[in-house]
Amino acid sequence: MDVLSAMQWWEEWQLRVLVLGSLFIQFFLAFAGRMRAMPKLRMFLWLGYIGSDAVAIYALATLFSRQKKLTVDAGSSSLEVIWAPVLLIHLGQNTMSAYSLEDNELWRRHVFTLMTQVTVALYVFCKWWSGGERLLASAVLLFIVGIIKFAQKPWILRRASFASQQAASSVSRPRKAGIVSALWRFCTTQYSEAEAAKNKGWRKGQKHESLQKFVEEASKSALAPEAEAADHKQMYDEMASAIGHTNYFVDVIAPYSAGLKELKAFMKLASLRGNLTIDWYIRTRFLALYANVRTFGSPLALLLHFFLLPSMALASLVLFARSHKDGYSVHDIRVTYIVFCWAAVQELIPWLFTPVLLFYQNLPKCMGTTNGGMVMVPQYNLLSYCARKKKPSILMKLATFSFLRELVGKYGCIEEVDSTHNIVWLVFSYVKLGWKQYIQGDAARYKRFNNFRGQMTLSLLGLMERIGWSVSTRFDESILMWHIATDLCFSYPNTSVTSPQAVSYAKMSKDISNYMMYLFFISPEMLIPGTRPALFSIASEHIELLLKDSTVPLDKEENLAREILKAKKRKDTPIDDACKLAEALMELEEGKRWALIQNMWVEMLCYSVSRCRGYLQAKSLGQGVGFSSWVWVMWSFMGMETWVERYHRLEEYPDLGGGGGSGGEGAHVMASNSMSQGGAAEGRGAEEGGDERASSYRSQGGADEGEEGRGAEEGGAERASVRGRRKGRQGGATTGGIRGRGAGGRGEGVGASGSRSQSRARDDDGSIEITIVR
Incomplete structure (x- = not known):
């Protein structure tokens, strides 16, 4: 032709x-x-x-x-x-x-x-x-x-x-409209949305809800036993009714009453059936965002x-x-x-x-004893990436330009493992243990628990003083450091895993570590805001420079781990810090070492997903249901703090007015410097009856961070010190000092005006005691 x-x-x-x-x-x-x-x-x-x-x-x-x-x-x-x-x-x-x-x-x-x-x-x-x-x-x-x-x-x-999704999930009351508008709304509203609208009378009583009351009720729910086999159908019905009113994927804050309802229903389910419920919830939201199914209702x-x-x-x-x-x-x-x-x-x-859709919506009821629709866990590994660069694949050799080789090397190292059920079970156990043994109905402990990224594990094992520095740096640096240290412990011959329990811990640690590195390098926006994926490339270049004179074949992770630990490293580099951490971990007994590493990664995983927006989770569903969405939805179902709740929740402060209190009449402790003149205090605000203001509040190890102070926890005991200085001019100069130490500390002060008074204030949980001397 x-x-x-x-x-x-x-x-x-x-x-x-x-x-x-x-x-x-x-x-x-x-x-x-x-x-x-x-x-x-x-x-x-x-x-x-x-x-x-x-x-x-x-x-x-x-x-x-x-x-x-x-x-x-x-x-x-x-x-x-x-x-x-x-x-x-x-x-x-x-x-x-x-x-x-x-x-x-x-x-x-x-x-x-x-x-x-x-x-x-x-x-x-x-x-x-x-x-x-x-x-x-x-x-x-x-x-x-x-x-x-x-x-x-x-x-x-x-x-x-x-x-539109946010408007459909809002808690506002239904608007009054004419007959035509009401008829159109009836014709175009889904049955599930109509059912949810019946339960949106939250605004009226929401202002009376208290975080402390929610935490107390949630802690009691964590102690309730799981549902018996005969009650599974009832539990599924309760769960379906509870989750139908909160769309976490559009950054909507549910009232504490709705969150408590979800928590109670979810806690009673076994881990496997809870996974099926999560799968059903995520796929229902996926169909509403990316398919025409929403119009069928x-x-x-x-x-x-x-x-x-x-x-x-x-x-x-x-x-x-x-x-x-x-x-x-x-x-x-x-x-x-x-x-x-x-x-x-x-x-x-x-x-x-x-x-088929109706059958799938009832899938948890029909498949209560099967594994259900589990997703795969993506994996990415720094040492594996470096090893592949030493022995490039055929596709990398065919890539002519450098940027093509980088793309092939970046996306060609992605692997997947079937560990979703095990990791989700670890997260479930961690959160449930936190409700039972740490939070115990205390709102302050609830806030601290949501901010842990390894501090609780290190404190419980008494290792905060030894390796607590590894979690005190930026989160992305800490992730990279622990990832390299995990690989060094896993691949180094002298620390190879032998016991069956340690093998299980090591596998879970490796899978979570590689998944966090996948988020770090491939999807940094899903890890935490401000993550710098360039640190991955910098660490890879440091490894290449470190081992440039090595005569050992470096196309295997085991050889890389051995040579990295033996090589002379530059100080203050990611590789040097990771090696110091790995050496400290290798000194521990095998079972304790891998239990520590596994629990550290579980805490860091929960810390990461709790700081991811619902919008980003909804966006990630466009690439298929991901593992991050599973952990994020479970975290939300179990009553933990989400990104939007962290920035919109009304903080509850104690009464700071005069008229007495546990800290003494007219005595106030505030985190700022002040000056008084003529009997009136000048600073950020004037307080009647006199005030005491502390210039700094500091504790070490991971307690709450306030507006102008940092909290910490060291060795399982909380310590706080309050130091203040007040300068005034009223018939002479008066200088006072305030000192306090938590957990049975002491307080002392000196006043140059010839008068001396003392009062004590203790925190609600009794862990911090402040002594004020005037």
């Missing part, structure tokens, strides 16, 4: 190829949803999502241009014109509404596209149509279907946008998708089959049959898909 023949063939078949290509993309998108969780195949899903609109719009433009230039018989042209409503149906996309979370925010652009493409399709059809009555009726029915489907797309995107959607649209699509197919087709091209007839049949199948998908 010469070039001229090929051009003639393309001129004749161009529109048919475009229509069939658009049809193929729709078929591909209908069954390619699982590719989201496959990084190597996710690009094809993205190309299909982007190309679906592009090919359909280009086909409409080609149809318009072709009809203007067409000089053949009217029969052939009229059969091509009937493809215009089919292309509108393709623009509606019956299955996947959005590829990424940002696509939902582009609903205004789709409104403009809707107006322009519907106008073009109607113009082409009205100007060049010349078919029979049955063909006309078939085309009109498809036009109605196409316009409804296409108009539904921006509406779906708007309802799935972040602002309203009365109007049920009428359209289950009765009106399928009936019209089937009727159009029947009318076309019984219409007069003499004089039309055989190829056009075949293409028309194909696209009409697929249009009918698309509209029948809800009849086939809904029973």
Whole structure:
């Protein structure tokens, strides 16, 4: 076939190829949803999502241009014109509404596209149509279907946008509206949203809720036994009822009453059945954000998708089959049959898909003893990355440019392990133990527990003074340091794991460590705000410089670990700090060492997920249900503090007014310097009756951080010191000092004015005692 023949063939078949290509993309998108969780195949899903609109719009433009230039018989042209409503149906996309979370925010652009493409399709059809009555009726029915489907797309995107999701999850009272507005709201509101609206009378009593009361009730719930086998169905019903009112993925704060309801229901479930509940919750939110399933729950959607649209699509197919087709091209007839049949199948998908969805929503009840839909845990390892650079793969050798080699080296080292159930169980046990043995109904301890990133484990094992410095630095530096130290302990021959229990600890430690490094280097926004992934590359370069003169093959992690520990290191580098930490860990007994490392990684994992926004978690769902979402949802279900609660919760302060108290009448301790003159104190505010203000508040080891003070915990005992200085001028100069020490400390003060008084103030839990001397 010469070039001229090929051009003639393309001129004749161009529109048919475009229509069939658009049809193929729709078929591909209908069954390619699982590719989201496959990084190597996710690009094809993205190309299909982007190309679906592009090919359909280009086909409409080609149809318009072709009809203007067409000089053949009217029969052939009229059969091509009937493809215009089919292309509108393709623009509606019956299955996947959005590829990424940002696509939902582009609903205004789709409104403009809707107006322009519907106008073009109607113009082409009205100007060049010349078919029979049955063909006309078939085309009109498809036009109605196409316009409804296409108009539904921006509406779906708007309802799935972040602002709309937040509005749907708000706790405001229902607005009063007229009959028309109320009827429209009833027709377009999902059944689940209507049920949630009945339970949104939280605003009225929310201001009376107390964090202390929530913590007390939650601590009691942690002591309740798990549900018996006969009560599983009831527990699932309670859990489904509880989680239906809080959408954590849109950064909504649930009242303490709703959080307590979730906590009580979740605590009674066994770990496996709790995992199934989490899986159901996450996938339900995924369908609401990225699929058209949310439109199937309203009365109007049920009428359209289950009765009106399928009936019209089937009727159009029947009318076309019984219409007069003499004089039309055989190829056009075949293409028309194909696209009409697929249009009918698309509209029948809800009849086939809904029973599957209803079964999946009841999956926890049906599969109470199976492993359910577990996700894989991504893995990334620094030593493995360095070893692969010493022995590059074939793909890295084929990459000509340096940036291509970096991309291949970065994304080619990602692995996955099936440790979701075990790690989630560790997190569940850690939080439940925190409720039982540490928090114990104390709001102050609740806040401290949410800020632990290893301090509790080190304090319980008495290692805070020895290696507490490893968690006192920036979190990303601490993660990198502990990751390298874990690998050194795991790969170094002298510290190889032998006992079965230590093997289990080591495996979990390795899996969590590699997952945290995956977040660190591949998805730093999911680790913690301000994470610097460049530290990974810097550490890799330090290892290369450190071992540049080594004669040992460095294509294995074991050889790298051995050579790193033996090499002479520069001070104040990530590698030097990691080696110091690893050497301190190697001095511990094997079981204690790996129990420590595992618990440290569990604490750091919980610290990280609690500081991740719900918006970022919702965005990550666009790449498939991730492991981070599992831990994050469990953390929320178990009543722990989330990112939005941390910055919006009203802090409860003790009464700082005069009139006495445990600290003595008229005595106040404040974290600022002050000066008094003529009997009035001047500082950040004037206090009547005199005041004592401390200039600094400091403790070491991990207690609360205040506005102008830092708390810490060392060796399991909290220590605090308050030092203040007051200068005044009232008949002479008076100088006072305040000193206090926690847990049975002492206080002393000296006053130059000739008068001396003493008062004591003790913290609620009795761990901090402040002595004030005037």
